Amino acid sequence: MSDTFKWKKIDKDFEEATVNNVRFIRPIGSNPINLYCSKCKVLISSIEDVEEMKKNNKCYTCSNNY
16 A cells, blocks of 8 residues: 555544545554566565565565565
């Protein structure tokens, strides 16, 4: 989710944004990851990819190959 949305604080722990009549809620200060690998530009598709994106900003395959 892009940070270009207007997030509004709804309480001390959470904020919300509405996009196309869909309401999104996230913890304040959350750091979302990209949906695609910064190295190979392939969409993230597994738990392993997500964990590697959190650590290295690369998918699992790129982390092992580069």
